[in-house]
Amino acid sequence: MHVIDLHCDALLKLSEGKGTLRFADAPELQTNKQRLKQGEVKVQCFAIFIEPEIKSDQKFQAALDQVDSFYEDVLRKNPEMKQLKDWSDFDRLQDGEIGAMLTLEGVDAIGNDLAKLRTLYRLGVRSVGLTWNNANLAADGAGEPRGGGLTIFGKDVVKLNNENQVLTDVSHLSEKAFWDVIELAKYPIASHSNAKALCNHPRNLTDEQARAMFKKGGMVHVVYHPPFVKAVGMATTEDLIRHIDHFCSLGGVKQIGFGSDFDGISTFVAGLEDASKTQNFINTLLKHFKEEEVRGFAYQNFLDHRPQTI
Template identity: 30%
Template sequence: MCSHGGGRSSLFPSSIQQEKMPDRSVWVLALALVLALPCVGQQYREEAERIMTTTPVIDGHNDLPWQLLKRFNNQLRVPAANLTLLNDTHTNIPKLRRGHVGGQFWSVYVPCETQNRDAVKRTLEQIDVVQRMCDLYPETFECVTDSAGIQNAFQSGKVASLMGVEGGHSIDSSLGVLRTFYRLGVRYMTLTHSCNTPWADNWLVDTEEEKPVHHGLSAFGKTVVEEMNRLGMIVDLAHVSVDTMKVVLNISKAPIIFSHSSAYALCAHRRNVPDDVLQLVASTGSLVMVNFYNDYVTCKNTATLADVANHMDYVKKVAGAQSVGFGGDYDGVTRLPTGLEDVSTYPALVAELLARNWTEQEVKLALAENLLRVFSKVEEVKGTLQGTPAHETPIAFEELDGTCRTSYGYSSGSGTARLLPAALALPLALALRLSLLS
């Protein structure tokens, strides 16, 4: 017996509307088509399962590590934290299997309130919990750090587990911390969360809640992007302002991702991507991994699976099939569309895309191949920059906030005077020399 899997109006031949037929013939054909709908829907679902068996989904953003911190203080061995049995989260091991999840960027998120306080420490703890997930469930998770590792995990039937830092506040404006996170396995960083950093503007500056500070990136912010290119770390533009999006897309040597954002034209929320930025996404070979959060899908409390498919259709129309991906935001949001309640539901969304005449190749691009292409290109750019030394110039001390901060390295021999910004040091030195000569 077939079950209905979300067949579209495209299942009905246009000839019904266009050709004149006897009333009886119209009704007989319409009835036959309605009776066939369940089997057609099941056909799309079976096709989705078949495709995902060889090309599983790589999702751009999942906040399960944050749930593990909030619920269990990152104690993975307590019985309630068992990832096979955990049921009150969007994500557990059985759900990942049913959803054909083959790759996941786990968010090592810490809130904006940690900025200028303990953000680095808290982020390190979240990196640690992802690594321990891989250690504790080696039959399910394989921690990987490159595109080849993702494909190897596919072959072994494991979930390729990668890490993304969600918010530049996590590096505390330190290039050394950025490099250390990379060495620990972090492979993307979202430049801001819902707060500005001392070097980048977040999406709230495009609303009435905040005012722009940097109009995109400061000079140090541009250095952060350059260093990410040099390291081979993907730049993520979810959560940033439109000016920040445009600056980065114009200066980055490698393609970027939006790890969990949707289309602004369909839902005018500032977390989403406007059309002119989608065009830059297309021209730079970048990627928008569509978010499932109701508020970013319909700008309402409610949404459906079809509404998410609308966003994927739209990104495909404006930026091309090579620019679409999946960025569910599971376990980081409170409201999800009907039909996409947890990570087991990806095949239903794929079936919907097939019903909308997406080709098998287009579906494979969105599932995994687009992300793999972007990641491979980021690695290629890293290769071209191998002879480039690490950026060493620190952010100016005056640009940092917070009282719980020492100034070692910024001080003169007396331990009190701070180093002058580089732009002022040379002119003042010349002026001093001229005064000595006069």
């Protein structure tokens, strides 16, 4: 069963590797091409993530370096990897091809310059999260004690996303910023978040937040990172499925997807250690849900809820 994965951090590893890692088969990459094929991951989204300690005046260049890794290491050297820049590109993927879409995890890299964001759109970014866990000029993240909402600039970012049919990702936002996004965004999405009711982590969504996402037509993509799955002890695929079941109970059966966070995590759900193991997860899901529902989680829900083609 084909899978769409909304979040991985392979670009950070590739960029830091400065040409020493082969995207085709580097064992250091949980989402290398070989593993994506083995796991039947049909679309992989690649996040641009800038480490907080990088100086402000160097962050946009760091983002461009990761975009360069995407074009050089992922696309040019691997012809089967096809960039998705238009929402209709998902429908044009051929057998043997894997779609690759750029996303932005936090707008730190653009400072307060919307021209830089438009540049990233032109390079192919189709989903934008306003923050990582820290605060920036757009909003407070889930790790900022102040817990502020969107700034005026942050609201301008969301409006620009709307105008360009770009997703606005809520996964790392503070709760107040989340509600500001829900009010403004035409295309909200949680690219990698679980249910706070089952695992009380700041990065997870409350039931009220999840219901608001579903009511707005947004998708919630469950994340494979163990601290977001289970508070204590080893996390299993059964534990992860409990989050899916919980979101279904809130009315989201047709608005749930996957956002692995591979290459951004160093601990793993048992049996789901890299992209090659994805079908193990699918097979376990089939024991709990109807095949049509699992196909929805795997890829169809996202295709049904993506923005209309530009």
